[in-house]
Amino acid sequence: MTAPDRSVRPSRAELAAWRAFLRAHARVTRVLEAELVAEQQLSLGGYDVLVQLAEAPDRKLRMAELADAVLLSRSGVTRLVDRLERAGMVARERVPGDGRGVVATLTDHGLDVLRTASRTHLAGVSEHFVARLSPEQLAYLGELCGKLVD
DSSP states (O other): OOOOOOOOOOOOHHHHHHHHHHHHHHHHHHHHHHHHHHHHHHOOHHHHHHHHHHSSSGGEEEEEHHHHHHTTOOOHHHHHHHHHHTTTTTEEETTTTEEEEEEEOHHHHHHHHHHHHHHHHHHHHHHTTTSSOOOOOOHHHHHHHHHHOO
């Protein structure tokens, strides 16, 4: 694979598209976060951790897998799980036979919080994202974003 040519600069239109993408992402996530915190006292990152654990087998993930799933550093996910653990939403336990391995487990209380928070979050996604785009635009945006992560 050839290294990208770093001397090529994006055009004004390309930079405008990039900035619009960043602004849209920041605005929508900021609003979704504010709604979750106001209504559920849960950050968007905390919500994402609960979702990832709820979808995992036995509601458990190794901390490194959880960090990858929520796109945080290992130290960032550790701090977030610390807060969720203090709130009784997540429990941590050692992996038998692995001196360094730790898994995070979604507690029953965490699952209850997630169920309640999901109503707030999904209503926000509908209002601040889905309702502003046509079905065709949503499909195309999904396609475009897929190209960015592949």
